[in-house]
Amino acid sequence: MRARAGTIQTAVCIAFFAPLCGFTPEASHKIDSDYIVTAAPAYEPLAALKGQERFPKGAQLLFVHDGKPKLLLDGFAATADASVSFDGSKVLFAGKEAATDPWQVWELTLADHSLHQVTNGSNNAVRPLYLPGGRFVFAQRTPQGFQLRSAPVVDAGVNASAEGAQDDATTLTFANASAMPSDVLADGRILFESGFPLGSGSTPELFLVYSDGSGVESYRCDHGAARWGGKQLASGDVIFTHGSSLARFTSPLAHEERILAPRAEYAGRLAETQTGGWLLSTRMAATKHYSLMLWTPGSSTLQTVLAGNNEDLVEPVLVARRTTPKRHPSALHPWDYSNLLALDARLSREGALKSALISVQLETQDANGHAVVLGASPVEQDGSFFIKVPGDKPIRVALLDAKGTVLRQERGWFWARGGEQRYCVGCHTGPERAPENKVPAVLLRTTTPVDLTNPTHSSVTQRAAAGGH
Helix, strand or coil: CCCEECCCCCCCCCCCCHHHHHCEECHHHCCCCCEEEEEECCCCCCHHHHCCCCCCCCCEEEEEECCEEEECCCCCCEEEEEEECCCCCEEEEEEECCCCCCCEEEEEECCCCEEEECECCCCCEEEEEEECCCEEEEEEEECCEEEEEEEECCCHHHHCCCCEHHHHCEECCCCCCCEEEEEECCCCCEEEEEEECCCCCCEEEEEEECCCCCCCEECCCCCCCCCEEEEECCCCCEEEECCCCEEEECCCCCCCEEECCCCCEECCCCEECCCCCEEEEEECCCCCCCEEEEECCCCCCCEEEEECCCCEEEEEEECCCCCCCCCCCCCCCCCCEEEEEECCCCCCCCCCCCCCCCEEEEEEECCCCCEEEEEEEECCCCCCEEEEEECCCCEEEEEECCCCCEEEECCCCECCCCCCEEEECCCCCCCCCCCCCCCCHHHHHCCCCEECCCCCCEEHHHHHHCCCC
């Protein structure tokens, strides 16, 4: 796909997006910098987690300067998902040249309005976010739903083959469930949304993964109400929505903290202004569209910034310089397997085990998503075990007693990248638990992990029929 010129239009009505003339900026509540927002006749914030379309009636990006909205660029049937580069000079976005095209990722240079296509495939590629080191993360449609991938920000027509930059892409998620990137944190990790339990549940939850796909984990373990639309502030706090309320993750706490914000429906993914205000997509009733509101934390009112007659205004992003996140140095080995070390599997937020822990069982999923037992490994008396597991596949563990009865089991799935070496303190101990300063017994006995990379061809259903749980 060749690079082409793009233009920033003035605010005129066009056949596809005539309601542009109906936007109402609030002159007294202008933002202190330019920003870009997605305008759509309908917005379904959680549709992608079901593999569905978030903008079922199309969308267009608006560039807002001095409170006045304009179409960001022309020549596209639909545009959405703006992400501004760290120096404020470029914009990644998802676009469709024709209404029947799949969503693909493009990059616009604001200074000269030059435009090039970054991905070029037959599957939807959406929600791009800049990563340090000249790469970006995005969600690509697969038979398992949307999966996270990262790739270089290059011209797909010049630097890659028919599949564009995706030929040099790295898959980051390996669960049979959709995942959507939400933000790139200051420490370089990717904040993403998926269903909880991961790979088997439907309640939206926030997770973290490094830019090479390693280290996947829940942001916090206090699961409950649906959480989505996470965005990190300059303070380091991550703000997200429950829909009818806002909450935050803050470093000193191992659980979320509610935010006393005005009563409204919040779409999530806010933008923090240079003066500390929050630019939010809100609606005051379920029958109304999302508008852009400015809220100063601690105040009791929302101030209207931009509203449309028949459009949702969502996912605002400032056109300004910002701090580049830290670049994650990948430590993956060139293996197709991973090593997992548990320091004490007896430890858990769920309390002490009622029976003696004898072994740990590893499960994966077959091509149809059914759980399959890969094997089991003995657990040392101090609760430690060391196992070799298949890389880049959904896995979970179960703790067994001497009779093979399941004492505790993960409800969801996770994965380990090929070449990853990972340890945990215990089974779902939570982020507040630090490891003991001692060598686990399993490593005093051997430094060779028990190989659980080959299936025993015994399904969970078969195990249950034989008397297990």
